[in-house]
Amino acid sequence: MSAKIIDGKAVSDSIRAELRAEVARMKGTKGLVPGLAVIIVGNDPASRVYVDSKKRACAEIGIYSEEHALPEKTTQAELLNLIRKLNNDPKIHGILCQVPLPKHLDEKEVLNAIDPRKDVDGFHPVNVGKMMVGEKAFLPCTPHGVMELIKRTGIALQGKQAVVVGRSNIVGKPVAIMLLSENATVTICHSRTADLPGECRKADVLVVAVGKKEMVKGGWIKPGAVVIDVGVNREEGSKKLYGDVEYEAAKEVAGYITPVPGGVGPMTIAMLMKNTVEAANMGR
Numbered sequence: 001m002s003a004k005i006i007d008g009k010a011v012s013d014s015i016r017a018e019l020r021a022e023v024a025r026m027k028g029t030k031g032l033v034p035g036l037a038v039i040i041v042g043n044d045p046a047s048r049v050y051v052d053s054k055k056r057a058c059a060e061i062g063i064y065s066e067e068h069a070l071p072e073k074t075t076q077a078e079l080l081n082l083i084r085k086l087n088n089d090p091k092i093h094g095i096l097c098q099v100p101l102p103k104h105l106d107e108k109e110v111l112n113a114i115d116p117r118k119d120v121d122g123f124h125p126v127n128v129g130k131m132m133v134g135e136k137a138f139l140p141c142t143p144h145g146v147m148e149l150i151k152r153t154g155i156a157l158q159g160k161q162a163v164v165v166g167r168s169n170i171v172g173k174p175v176a177i178m179l180l181s182e183n184a185t186v187t188i189c190h191s192r193t194a195d196l197p198g199e200c201r202k203a204d205v206l207v208v209a210v211g212k213k214e215m216v217k218g219g220w221i222k223p224g225a226v227v228i229d230v231g232v233n234r235e236e237g238s239k240k241l242y243g244d245v246e247y248e249a250a251k252e253v254a255g256y257i258t259p260v261p262g263g264v265g266p267m268t269i270a271m272l273m274k275n276t277v278e279a280a281n282m283g284r
């Protein structure tokens with residue numbers, strides 16, 4: 001039997017609609033308009049696409065957004081100055097610095113300079129630490145989106161075998177912590193894992209965030225598993241996107257599966273918007 005397709009676009013649309021209503025309420029009752037500042041340095045075309053879609057999402061939901069587009073040659077001091085200004089700007093509740101930054105800039109120092117209370121990307125060590133110890137924190141958007149999609153299958157994570165392939169700070173590690181906090185038994189795999197197919201075959205819930213086109217084969221999927229494919233891979237010269245999972249084969253075995261595109265991708269921006277609205281509500 002073919003897997004149920006988890007429609008990330010539909011889920012993100014409903015989250016965005018809920019947020020639109022919430023923002024209208026905030027404006028009406030508290031005169032509060034959530035504000036997001038988006039910083040982009042240089043001319044990376046993929047970053048430009050991401051920034052534009054974040055701005056569009058803000059406009060649609062009623063969040064005030066301002067873009068700070070800085071030239072490639074911006075110095076570390078100039079960028080830190082801007083962040084300090086935004087940290088102190090009362091109409092800005094969330095600050096997002098689009099990465100990757102040009103090579104001459106120290107990304108870690110820049111992200112650490114953002115006030116943790118405005119760190120809507122959830123990358124600041126204070127928020128990462130709070131998440132680790134189970135305190136309320138801004139959760140990083142993509143892993144948070146992954147968890148939302150799993151929740152909406154209605155499958156309880158408690159006691160399930162969850163396998164995460166990939167251990168980046170942006171996706172793999174935080175997803176693993178979030179699965180653990182839902183009482184799944186979690187295995188984290190990476191490029192040095194001895195028997196990746198064997199580990200994947202044990203997974204009731206399999207989250208793949210590797211960045212290699214269709215690396216996880218259909219034959220590695222446990223029948224009935226929930227498969228969340230975070231990968232976004234493009235072939236040279238083609239616009240078509242591929243996930244990290246061999247989708248056509250996997251969907252014949254899995255119970256639930258996310259497509260690429262239209263699975264995890266749309267969730268990232270929805271969760272960023274959610275964090276921004278939460279940040280605005282926090283101080284009031």
Ligand code: NDP
Binds near residue numbers: 165231268
């Ligand atoms: P990274 O490159 O930072 O991490 C990749 C991880 O995959 C590493 O932990 C690496 O292991 C592991 N890996 C690489 N090769 C193998 C292998 N052969 N077997 C097992 N593990 C392997 O990537 P990200 O986490 O940032 O992103 C992963 C994917 O998710 C990408 O396709 C990216 O485009 C996509 N993505 C999508 C988002 C969205 O939809 N909004 C947002 C963020 C990412 P090791 O640590 O040992 O090197």
